[in-house]
């Protein structure tokens with residue numbers, strides 16, 4: 001048998017569990033797993049002795065910052081981080097300049113990925129222009145994204161055009177999306193409650209990271225829980241499949257568990273900072289650099305339980321780079337600091353480290369980073385699995401390599417990671433997209449423009465739909 005690539009000596013994590021065998025790749029696809037002593041005529045062999053051979057991560061929540069905020073990062077630098085972090089498919093987010101809200105802006109961003117991305121890609125536009133919802137659905141996208149949050153005191157990262165703040169409007173949009181086969185990602189947030197809560201904190205003069213973290217977590221997460229209850233009820237009322245971003249409170253995890261038991265088509269994601277970066281000590285020592293949001297300690301057990309039992313479906317990074325300057329102001333004026341943290345370069349390794357620490361099984365961790373995001377976002381059998389016929393998107397990892405994350409290794413333009421100084425026990429050594437190396441032995445080797453749109457359909461080409469009226 002003549003094949004392109006044989007990855008020998010490793011433990012291959014297949015859909016039916018880990019297998020001691022050699023993984024075969026041909027024509028950019030997974031061709032099978034064979035016993036060590038089965039001979040093949042392989043054009044290339046990679047020695048993975050003692051290593052895990054895993055599906056690449058499908059990260060459905062990535063802020064590339066291009067176009068409009070390229071001083072933070074761009075598609076090239078984002079996908080360099082993806083390659084180093086074992087992420088073989090990214091889904092970008094619409095809070096760009098211009099925001100991705102219509103056929104023209106989506107066409108523009110598709111062209112940018114096609115020329116710059118090292119890994120496969122898709123993009124989640126905001127469905128805020130009603131007449132563009134159906135036409136954009138015909139261009140190959142797999143999700144829409146909106147924010148229920150309104151920024152107060154800053155103009156980013158939730159710019160006008162990417163939010164829906166009225167429940168009637170939200171239901172109208174869901175009714176339209178329900179006509180497609182596309183999932184609706186929602187950043188849950190109750191702005192009315194937040195206006196009152198943060199108003200009280202700011203009236204006390206507490207514009208610190210601690211004040212900000214406490215406001216977002218106030219009353220045991222009431223701004224999250226109430227919004228998620230609304231989203232779940234509207235998803236049931238409309239039949240629109242929803243995906244809840246930033247799951248982090250005990251009550252909202254319970255609400256999602258109940259909704260799933262009642263047949264609501266809901267998925268949710270945990271972002272890296274919720275399990276790995278949200279102790280009160282992190283808030284105090286890293287301040288604005290640790291925030292996104294803060295998960296009070298009594299919620300963390302519920303998060304891990306939700307990850308273990310499948311209530312929390314997906315691990316996606318919410319990779320959100322900001323410059324040091326945009327963060328530094330937060331020590332004294334946190335409401336002016338840009339919120340969010342970079343995470344795409346290290347999330348898969350942090351999950352594998354959690355496997356080593358016994359927090360998650362290997363099968364569950366791989367399902368959360370690869371199989372389930374692919375399955376729930378319309379890429380079943382194409383991405384996120386080492387099943388025969390799937391794209392050969394592969395990660396080779398050493399589960400016994402202790403090392404320390406440092407700012408010096410960061411491939412983001414911003415040059416920092418909130419995990420600087422953290423020692424973990426697993427290391428990604430190689431990342432392969434459709435049979436081609438994009439990262440090997442510490443070096444990004446992928447080429448800009450190699451990445452293709454990740455979508456169902458034989459030709460895998462983005463098509464440009466037409467629309468009446470803009």
Ligand SMILES: [Zn+2]
Nearest residue numbers: 061093318320
């Ligand atoms: Zn985000």
